[in-house]
Amino acid sequence: MTTFVQSIRYEDRVLTILDQTRLPQEEHYEVIADLAQAVEAIKQLRVRGAPAISLFGGFVLVQEAYRFEAALPVYKQALLETSATLLATRPTAVNLRNVLNQLNPIIQDGTSVEEIRERLEKRTVALYDQDAQTSRQIGIHALELFQSGDRILTICNAGSIATAAYGTALAPFYIAKERGIELSVFASETRSLLQGARLTTWELQRAGIDVTLITDNMVAHTLKEKQIDAIIVGADRITRNGDTANKIGTFQLALLAQAFGIPFYVAAPLSTFDFSLVSGDAIEIEERDPQEVTTVQGIATAPEGVAVFNPAFDVTPHTFITGIITELGVITQPNEETIEQLTGLQPLG
Structure with missing residues (x-):
């Protein structure tokens, strides 16, 4: 362990x-x-x-x-x-x-x-x-979707330091390590606060898991040149139709996954589902301090007074999601019906 x-x-x-x-x-x-x-x-x-x-x-x-x-x-x-x-x-x-x-x-x-x-x-x-x-169960179910030698891209940090242990999107990499299965992780740096660069690479490198850091604007090129096999992300809220709020930049990864014909997975516990919301349109998106965009660790990277748009999250429509990986198993082609079938949760209304 x-x-x-x-x-x-x-x-x-x-x-x-x-x-x-x-x-x-x-x-x-x-x-x-x-x-x-x-x-x-x-x-x-x-x-x-x-x-x-x-x-x-x-x-x-x-x-x-x-x-x-x-x-x-x-x-x-x-x-x-x-x-x-x-x-x-x-x-x-x-x-x-x-x-x-x-x-x-x-x-x-x-x-x-x-x-x-x-x-x-x-x-x-x-x-x-x-x-x-x-x-851990999320990691076990997620690992069933991958093969030894796969290259998998992720964003932000949905790892052990974001949970009690293992993480969600990073859980399969820990399970693979325990079982001697070789997986390679590509971590998008995740502006504006660099959780991918600062946190994901830190914890995976510490665990002896193969990880490569890329900047956010390298994703399309990386998918092509490094022959990425899948993308896996965490989630902050999943509505009853499967629309998923996660770190800003997640939606564009889903679009690129579709363009390249590779699976796009969301890993999240049942506690992340919100069946009170019909779709992602109802999710409140947090906007954060403009200085998170105009500075990096206290150093100015933009002119003073420039207008800034700094949402912390975006919403990926369920139609772009190949599967949602939960502790109970994988919800393939997520929608209200398939989510209810696996979870047994009853939608409102």
Whole structure:
């Protein structure tokens, strides 16, 4: 079994994160002291990745539950307000909402402060352990789609540091490594914050997995010249018809995959599905600070005052997706019907 870097640690009721903004230059762990610091860590991407953010949010709620003291009605209200504050940090990913929806009833139905604390902690630890197993299952199912020697391209970082372990889009590469299967990864750098360059190459290289870095504008040429066999990406929200929100630049990869006749896969746990949304048109797309585009690690790369458009995500229509890889298996030609058949989830309406 692979030994993973833990991006989130919860030990003896102390919550610690790996500050991913400092990678790859420095592995710095930050102790989270309160809600304000936690919110800042999410917004500044010190902790990132939809599954990791959801687990982090759960542990923050647990930490606040042990920190706060009040009579039961006031205590419950304070924790529910904490939950709402966490939910508002980043609007596009759905995993955090799904975790909080499991934890909020524990608060609402609790009969004592101590009961709420204990149940929140037990449930969040279980969710963390479950995420690691879920990610491993995604990797096992994904690996069935590839052959030894395949060259596979990915974007952003849907790896072990974006989950409890293994990752989603990167999970098959860890499983392949465990089984002695040779796969080559091509990582798109992922402007504007370079998660592919800073994070994906860092964690794969650390694990001894073959990885090659390219810039975002090299993708078409790379698909042709390096004879890429498939593209695999993660997801932040998948609607009930299979439309998928992921890191900005994902949609253009899907278009190129279709042009080159290669499969385009999305790897995501069931917690990333949002059946309350009919299609990707309803997904709120987060827009971030213009300085993320006009500077690179504090160095200006554009003239001051230039107009900037900086969406953090885009939406890939389901018609461009060959398959969605979940912990239950692969949804081929994803649409509302095929998603329901595999997951057993019931669409709304």
